[in-house]
Amino acid sequence: MRKIATIFLAVILSVTCFQAKGEESSEDNNITLDEKYKTIMKQDLLCLMMGYPDHIEGVVKENSGLIYVVMKSGNKILYDDMVKKNIDQKLKNPDLQDMLEQVYPLTSISSVMKENFDPGRIRVYSLLHEVYGKNKGEIEKNLRCAVNGLRFNSNNYANDRLVQIMKQIGTLSQTNGKAMACVYPINGTYNYRVISGTGRLSPHSFGIAIDLASNPKDYWQWASLEQGNQRIKEYPKELPQVFENNYFIWGGKWSHFDILHYEYRPEIIIKARYFRDGSENITPWYGAVDTKNEKVAHSIEVINNAVG
Template identity: 35%
Template sequence: MRRLFNVLSLWCGLVCVLAGHAAPAWGLSLDDKLALLVAAYPQSLSHVADGRLHFRDGGPPLAIDDGRTKTHAQALESADVEDMLSQPYPIGPCETRSEVDIDPGRVRSEALLKRLYGASREAVIRQLTTIDWFGARLKVTTAQGMDRALLKVRDDLAKLPETVMQPASKSAGTFNWRVIAGTDRLSVHSFGAAIDLDTAYADYWLWAGGRPGDVPYYKNRVPMEIVEVFERHGFIWGGRWYHFDTMHFEYRPELIAIARTAGFDACAAP
């Protein structure tokens, strides 16, 4: 019975996302999600009031909703905070296949990311540190505790059998101030808050000949044990996106917290 409830919740959540509706259909209101967002970034976020996010540094608050109804493509180009939280991210040790334009976490408010990690390359660099990643030296941000979370990922990955963790033993990159290919949007790598794993095991929707809204399925080569470790410590996986990027993990503890609270379980899919 519990599994049936989870399946129905998952189905309803996907239907409502596809229909453009907000989160209550999968268990959480926007206020619920905003509270989890604030809790996920206590270093920078203070509270929500009057439709705006307030910051501990006393800087100008950020509007949660810009009042525009957007297509998926428009949300990618100019997301507000509400857009950023609009699609539920499924967690767990099971693979998922997203419907068209279901990219939980790929829609990002650049304005918020700049407030969390730094508004310029120089500001981000001032908060970088270097960590050891299975013999490699990687530059990542210290903001929001991302570096500490990634070290926990590394330590848990080291406990996996060598044949399982092999795709994670090499990194294709972390900090790199750049825009996403073909767009004017900054990559999360620009903020030092993402890591790409070994490209030898990677699948990427553009490499596969996909076009926006028209992407082929892929055969995953990243063991789900690796995905589960990353999700355990607040990272989402690009392999759960319709526009997939299976080597990509980014620090999004708010989406993991929302998924856990809502019980949005990847293994509950029909």
């Protein structure tokens, strides 16, 4: 009797987890998507296809109802595993939905973000490996010199974007000495290592992150919340804008602040531009993206055909 009760409880918990992420489970164990959830999913998939146009080839819906992005290699990456997770679980074992759930703010900020608001800090490593290299050797073959000996990944236009940023920073520094002081000396780009205290690879391992000049108030593990607030308040607003205009996110917009850190994450910036909070209510679901662009129009068609 106890065993039957345990099994019954497990089934109830399983169904609850599915429903918690906007889903309903039908009698044949397939998944029926809530319309608002479906809209957000389509938008997320479009951000991914726009952010990685040479690496994501399609979207597929399996018989179970689960949605996958199909990579150029033929490998598939799950959009949503339907598991309800806390923030630590999302960091350790995320899916694409977890990664894109929080919308990065493009507006300027004057203080540290609210607790556990860390858009872009969650990374799906299967995606990064597909795009930037499956191992250290592959990644290093893709590295190019951006400027002043700094190595950055050439895949997905990452290095090209950093080259443009450094040129724009050079122009900015002519009229903004404060910005220059926050840039140099640069702390580094490519460094194959894990994030301290975790087993997860740093984005520096993929050659898609740059740390600028360091300040004792820059990092949440070094500095107090008060120090972080002070540093962000004083930080030149123009500097994050230069990076964001080139598809980099800023670690200063994380509650676990990392103010010297910038990371190439086109999918996060694209979502921030086109699909902010409340975007599940827009019509059509793809909003104001440039549908005259053939790749974008094709991506919309692919997503509609797969998701419905």
